[in-house]
Amino acid sequence: MLTPSPTHRLRHSARRPKFVVAATFSILLVLFSPLAYASTGPLNLTTSISGFIAVGLFILAYGLVMAEEQLHMRKSKPVLVAAGIIWAVIGWVYVRAGLPDAAESAFRETLLEYCELLLFLLVAMTYINAMEERRVFDKLRSWMVQKGFSYRTLFWITGILAFWISTVANNLTTAMLMCAVVSKVAEGDKKFISLCCINIVVASNAGGAFSPFGDITTLMVWQAGLVPFEGFFTLLGPSLVNYLVPAIIMSLFINNRTPSPLDESVWMKRGARRIVLLFLLTVVIAVLCHTVLHLPPALGMMTGLGFLQFFGYYLRRSLPRSIERKRTRYSQRGDWRKLESLGSVVPFDVFSRIARSEWDTLLFFYGVVMCVGGLGFMGYLSLLSETLYAGWNPTWANIVLGLISAVVDNIPVMFAVISMSPDMSVGNWLLITLTAGVGGSLLSVGSAAGVALMGQARGIYTFAGHLRWTPVIALGYIASVLTHLWLNAASFSN
Template sequence: MKKVLTAMLPLMALLSTFPAAVSAAAGGGGEQLDLTNHLVGFTALVVFIVAYGFVMAEEFTHLRKSKPVLLAAGIIWAMIAAVYAHHGLPHAAEQAVRHNILEYAELFLFLLVAMTYINAMDERLVFDALRAWLVRSGFSYRKLFWFTGVLAFFISPVADNLTTALLMCAVVLAVGRDNPRFVTIACINIVVAANAGGAFSPFGDITTLMVWQKGIVDFQTFFLLFVPSVVNWVIPAAVMHFAVPDEQPPASGEVVTMKRGAKRVIFLFLCTIATAVSFHNFLHLPPMVGMMTGLAYLKLFGYYLKKTFDQRAAYKRRKTDLNQLELGDVVPFDVFKNIARAEWDTLMFFYGVILCVGGLGLIGYLALTSEVMYVEWGATQANVMVGILSAIVDNIPVMFAVLTMQPDMSMGQWLLVTLTAGVGGSLLSIGSAAGVALMGQARGLYTFFSHLRWTPVIALGYAASILVHFWVNDSQFSIPPLLP
């Protein structure tokens, strides 16, 4: 490793000798180098594109998506820091990267708590109980198609769209594994519904969460996107309905009993959301402070479950074999196991993406992009394109780039970009975490090309949701955002 670092020093020194123009950083009072025509800028762009190529190819390479972006972030910021140090600005890059890390820390802590609660509900068998109920309900394929879509749409605003999609897909596979046609269409419907449902809630998608935490749109304003989100899902679903087999699947008698405290964990999660919203709206604190406070609710409840856990007493009370005891009387609750089961690869991926995009922003590429998209094209065309890009590239770096550019737009336009970034990923199976996950869960049944066949119908819903947003939220296009 020492030899590698030694070998890199001449390269870093060479890069730092290229000329760069110095300009005042916007609103910061510090100095920012324009590196857009600099070798470091070109190299950083190539590094990011290559790294994101590996992210998009994760399904085929099985290389976790966090690895390439973590490496890319380190390389990009090392090159930037070397150039700034050469120009006598040794602390400018440090201050910039600290700003990006602060944004990541708020997102990280918020998501960590949300993931912990989801894992706690999963460990208490909340989702398994829901799945078992749906499987034994005796719905026809068409009823199940609509029921899983409705649940995906309304669960994803509270949970994340990935968890929601996986849960609904488990139901579809359990009921219709012998009917591949139904599984394929139902999975497409679930992806579209989960992404659409997440678009009108600050908790439904990472992009909406980022917009809310940035303070641009307040909590209740997001719900103005409810009707456009419904349109985005219902139109493709109505067309796909006629392709769903009109048959009755075999019923199942599976019954799953939730573990002790499951309902109280759900209640505490709702209390945690209320705390986060209250802290942000009334106390003007970052939402993650409320979420971390809510984590204390779960930890204290976990302590209560441990203290009241008595396997011997439970055995005497039930007078039966230990294997048949009420779940939760036998298995104690451990909150730290739920924290450990968080999607750490996803959390590390967010770190890499935020720092990569932040580095490209400091270089000057985001300012150029903002000039082209939001000045030359106009806000509407730019925001529609954001959704299309989200189908090819993950919506997280796209939305973070928009937030970093912070173009001068009305509230209606900020809601539009929130909508398009959230639902645009439904156009392709690789455009959202829900789609990628379901390709793995329903391997061979739900594929890239099976989704692609329905892309024109999904695009119709995408266009209709945008038009409906302009219609029902017309008054918002004259209102400035909360932050300039």
């Protein structure tokens, strides 16, 4: 029986208001494939009324997700309802067939895999929110603003930082941080801000493609055991090419002048550096749990959450003494600005950080995982696998799926591929990881980073503005694929 192997990032997932292509693709593959249908559960439901109902529900739910901006409805709602109805239909069919245990077992396996990913992402989001609350990102932004870099330098610095930060933080957080810097420094220069936003989106998506923690899709592939932890780093070269090719071309169109430096002082809150170190330690523990102990990485992440809780307890208990020492020190120096800032100090609370996690994204991923798991149990993923990977060369299939991820969210694309379990080499698993990660850069609605910046830089960074540079970004996409095929040719024979 084919059961979905799990996975998750949190990179968040994005809103993609382009439904027609996804719906057409799904309908053609499911209804008009000439290949024999393959069943993954005891019952083959791919040609049944219940199967068509399930596919229709999933398409309808995903259409509502893509129209999130227009409907002002959270994306988790339709997929949660669709997942419930799909599994209810499966349960009803299997009860009538006298096989209730088969459906229950499949549902529990899919749910267990989701829970492992939920815990992993929840801890990662909590640490990111904790660092944000301790003003780690604000400090970085302040440093950049005060330096008074030229426009071209700022373009490269924000792009390079977005590339590297997105290897550990989700592309949404990374892109919004860099956009805030650009908007602050180049206020009023809409052309430059728009160009920087495009560069940031491409960089943040490319940076997450070669790190197991950089994107939900890479995390999914790693946790499924399809590529070893160190194997992802072979995508560093292709990811850099994906970012550098369009960045070099776009930088030639920048009117290089130097804005006036801004006087803005930001102090990180107490314990900020230690929380960053704890996060790095947590990542190391998660990796060791998976590679050495062969236990789920979620174990290491939850242990790291315990460390953060203990550190939060220490910060709360020692806060009065710390404030008193600082008050004395600042009074002696006559540093009245810092002395005044002590009046706004509040205790650190881990659970308030957990509450700020992207619950809509986490619930959306539950809905996607359960919907795809249900369709897979009915036999549709086996059908899709036969159509795409048996009928085509896996390399071409992975390249096309990367292009589709510019329109369809890369999370269900990657989860569907993993659930199909096509017989591919490590090189091809790395290829789909790369293409699904960077394919979303082709359109502004192709990734969470792009959608977020359209809201943050409303009226400046737009769909049409991004579309004008799509041919240049496509050059980077093609170049990154060719680079992977060249540099990692040996991995395709594994």
